[in-house]
Amino acid sequence: MPDTTIGPMETASSDANALDALVRSIRACRVCRDNPRYGQPLAHEPRPILQISKTARICIVGQAPGTRVNKSGRPFDDPSGVRLRQWLGIDETTFYDSSKVAIIGMGFCFPGLRPDGSDLPPRRECAEIWRAALFAQMRNVKLLVIIGGYAQRWHLGQKSAQQGVNQTVQQWRDVYDAGSSIRRIPLPHPSWHNNKWLERNTWFDTDLLPVLRADVRRLLR
Numbered sequence: 001m002p003d004t005t006i007g008p009m010e011t012a013s014s015d016a017n018a019l020d021a022l023v024r025s026i027r028a029c030r031v032c033r034d035n036p037r038y039g040q041p042l043a044h045e046p047r048p049i050l051q052i053s054k055t056a057r058i059c060i061v062g063q064a065p066g067t068r069v070n071k072s073g074r075p076f077d078d079p080s081g082v083r084l085r086q087w088l089g090i091d092e093t094t095f096y097d098s099s100k101v102a103i104i105g106m107g108f109c110f111p112g113l114r115p116d117g118s119d120l121p122p123r124r125e126c127a128e129i130w131r132a133a134l135f136a137q138m139r140n141v142k143l144l145v146i147i148g149g150y151a152q153r154w155h156l157g158q159k160s161a162q163q164g165v166n167q168t169v170q171q172w173r174d175v176y177d178a179g180s181s182i183r184r185i186p187l188p189h190p191s192w193h194n195n196k197w198l199e200r201n202t203w204f205d206t207d208l209l210p211v212l213r214a215d216v217r218r219l220l221r
Contacts, residue, residue, distance in 0.1 A: 019054055019137045026050065026108060026130055032123040042123065048108035049075055056102035057140050057219040060084075061155060062147040063189065064107030064122035075103040083190035088145070089213035090220070100220055102141065104134060106150045122150055143215050144184045152186050160186075166197070172208050185212050 032042040049065045060076075068078040074096065076084055085095050095101055107122025108130075114120055131154070135141075146155050152168050153161040156175060160168045168175070168186045175184050185208070188194045198204060 015137070016054055019052070022130075022133055022137060023050070023052060026134075029108070029126075029129070031125045031129065032109065036123075036125065037128070038124050042109065043112050044110070046109045047073065048126075049073055050105065050108055051075055051096070051098045051101065051103040052134065052138070053098040053102065054137065055099045055140055056138065057142045058100065058145065058216060059102040059104060059138060059141045059143070060145045060147065061151040062103070062105050063150050064105045064119065064126075065110045066119055067110060067113075070110035075105070079192065080190045084147075087187065087190060087209055087212065088216050089209075090216060094220065102138060104131075106131075106154060127154060142182055142219055144182055145212070146184055146186045148187075148189045155184065156186065169204070169208075170201075176211065183215060185215075187212075 027048050029048055030046050031037070033046050034041070036042070047065075047070055049069060062076075065075065066078060066080075069075060075081075076095075081095075085092060088095070090101075105122060105126075107126045109123065109126070111120040111123055144155060146152050149160075149165045152165060156168065163171075165186075165188055169188055172186055175186055178184075187208075188197060188204075
């Protein structure tokens, strides 16, 4: 009888094919536009944006693309991304190397704007349909960088939802130390809207960022 044992190379190839198929399905998704589960349909054409690979050891989870990112198609391709890269201590080339860094928003498409010009919340359909399947494919991730309230509620649970971003980030050490195989660090959004918060909370720069940067350096070696 022929040997039908699946070897490690075949398994790796199969896993990569599964992830590629999943990403293609996400990029083709139009649920929020054509068959929304919540509220009004997306008011513009969907453009799902994410960065992912099987080998990435760092995963940045955030909110959803803004107007500039929707136009360029690259996550955090805006002033917030410049600040985030400074926080992480990495350059643009490393940041956009999907073999090293995955970037997955709670919503993959730009959700649109409120009347006051601020972004609407991420579409709820994205996380419900795709998130579990994506993270099941990312078995090499060792560090989750969790940005903002929507991502923190999903990844850190009910306690984070109740206490809000400010308190969650203040308690970053408890979140970080609670990790075992995967470390987790909650961050505020790197937007200019948080400039005054950063000025008031100098511990963020002196205590949290050195730990974050050390982990990033270790995982990129």
